[in-house]
Amino acid sequence: xxxxxxxxxGVGDRFAHQASAQLDAFRKARSLGWNILPVxxxxxxxxxxxxxxxxxxxxxxxxxxxAAQWQxxxxxxxxxxGIATVEPFLSCSDFFTLDVADYIGKPAADSAIDRFxxxxxxxxxxxxxxxxxxxxxxxxxLLRSTAEKYLAAAIRAxxxxxxxxxxxxxxxxxxxxxxxETDAPQTPPELLIILAALASVGVPAQTIxxxxxxxxxxGVDYVGDVQQFEREFRDxxxxxxxxxxxxxxxxxxxxxxxxxxxxxxxxPAIRAAIRDTGAGLHIKxxxxxWLEEVIGxxxxxxxxxxxxxxxxxxxxxxCDALCAPYASVIDIDPKRLPLPxxxxxxxxxxxxxxxxxxxTCPSFNPDLRQLIHVGYKVAAQMGSRYTDGLIACxxxxxxxxxxxxxxxxxxxxxx
Numbered sequence: 561x562x563x564x565x566x567x568x569x570g571v572g573d574r575f576a577h578q579a580s581a582q583l584d585a586f587r588k589a590r591s592l593g594w595n596i597l598p599v600x601x602x603x604x605x606x607x608x609x610x611x612x613x614x615x616x617x618x619x620x621x622x623x624x625x626x627a628a629q630w631q632x633x634x635x636x637x638x639x640x641x642g643i644a645t646v647e648p649f650l651s652c653s654d655f656f657t658l659d660v661a662d663y664i665g666k667p668a669a670d671s672a673i674d675r676f677x678x679x680x681x682x683x684x685x686x687x688x689x690x691x692x693x694x695x696x697x698x699x700x701x702l703l704r705s706t707a708e709k710y711l712a713a714a715i716r717a718x719x720x721x722x723x724x725x726x727x728x729x730x731x732x733x734x735x736x737x738x739x740x741e742t743d744a745p746q747t748p749p750e751l752l753i754i755l756a757a758l759a760s761v762g763v764p765a766q767t768i769x770x771x772x773x774x775x776x777x778x779g780v781d782y783v784g785d786v787q788q789f790e791r792e793f794r795d796x797x798x799x800x801x802x803x804x805x806x807x808x809x810x811x812x813x814x815x816x817x818x819x820x821x822x823x824x825x826x827x828p829a830i831r832a833a834i835r836d837t838g839a840g841l842h843i844k845x846x847x848x849x850w851l852e853e854v855i856g857x858x859x860x861x862x863x864x865x866x867x868x869x870x871x872x873x874x875x876x877x878x879c880d881a882l883c884a885p886y887a888s889v890i891d892i893d894p895k896r897l898p899l900p901x902x903x904x905x906x907x908x909x910x911x912x913x914x915x916x917x918x919x920t921c922p923s924f925n926p927d928l929r930q931l932i933h934v935g936y937k938v939a940a941q942m943g944s945r946y947t948d949g950l951i952a953c954x955x956x957x958x959x960x961x962x963x964x965x966x967x968x969x970x971x972x973x974x975x
Contacts, residue, residue, distance in 0.1 A: 562732035564766045564812050565597040572846025577950045579624035581958035585965035594974040601637035604645040610940045618652040643720050650727045655734040658720050660713035661741035668712040676707050691798035693791045696749050706753040718761030740771040740818050748795045759807035767842045769816040776819040778889050779933035780926045782826045790829035797839045814840035821845035822917050827972035852964045856957030858911040864953040873900035875935030886934045896927040
């Protein structure tokens with residue numbers, strides 16, 4: 561294993577221009593005593609959409625690290641990969657998010673389930689843990705039904721982990737397991753059984769992403785019961801602490817919050833929980849940087865504003881196709897999307913006010929923001945027109961990227 565820092569932020573840089581601006585946020589945080597390390601992540605789907613290669617993430621990060629003389633560490637995450645997609649990431653990544661969503665709900669072989677249930681009879685009964693909102697009660701029926709739902713996913717995670725381990729040899733890496741893409745949040749008993757399953761198949765998970773109650777839509781705030789989220793978050797911390805001691809999982813195992821950017825309403829709950837318990841945190845904020853690029857383009861005016869407007873117009877026309885791959889993590893009402901002909905007449909300030917995530921601004925439009933969030937394919941299809949715009953508008957974009965990460969994300973969690 562590669563040692564994993566207590567607090568890490570997943571940051572995305574879809575067009576490989578913002579690593580330095582992102583790192584500036586981490587530098588500002590460190591100057592205030594908040595020791596947060598960057599994890600640059602980019603999924604296989606994003607690489608295919610943009611036309612980039614996994615190596616480009618490492619190259620951009622290393623350039624930023626060298627320019628800033630940053631000496632505190634960083635990670636490169638092969639985000640949401642499986643055996644079929646991991647190969648191009650092996651040489652340039654040291655953090656692997658194992659995506660086993662396709663195996664959740666698909667039962668493992670009966671013999672594997674029987675063996676798991678037989679081996680983990682000690683889980684049956686009542687477990688009363690400090691920090692839990694209520695005791696964990698597990699009977700054999702729950703143990704078996706949870707194994708039927710999640711054991712195949714754990715087995716697949718084990719196969720993927722060993723494939724990576726074989727390819728990396730002695731080179732250490734961080735392992736995250738994503739369990740958030742399922743139909744319902746995991747209860748504390750289910751999470752405990754999942755962690756037992758991961759340990760049983762030899763996956764030394766250092767961070768795990770469970771599913772929480774509520775909507776974690778791309779680029780906008782959390783939708784749901786904040787108090788219920790806080791109970792679930794604290795319960796999961798308590799379960800992880802118990803699982804580490806019971807199953808021999810890594811001491812640094814911590815929660816990962818996927819689609820964690822812009823979830824302003826739950827940041828106070830997360831902040832209180834990690835302070836009260838001493839737990840670590842990994843939070844993924846990848847897509848928010850791309851939105852800050854568009855904001856910086858619009859803010860600059862001229863050609864930058866025209867690029868931003870053209871991105872919106874094309875995204876509006878291709879709305880259904882762009883939204884389809886993200887249907888489970890966006891909620892867009894087409895009736896609330898302004899017509900491209902109206903947007904074409906907007907000033908820089910009008911465009912920025914509609915896109916920037918400021919819930920206090922009456923012009924903020926979360927539907928427009930979500931559409932542009934999933935519309936980065938449009939920018940990729942612009943080719944050099946878009947990337948030349950990033951260079952021309954670098955000053956405004958860099959300021960927005962840094963301020964967004966530091967002021968809207970790090971400060972509420974660690975300030």
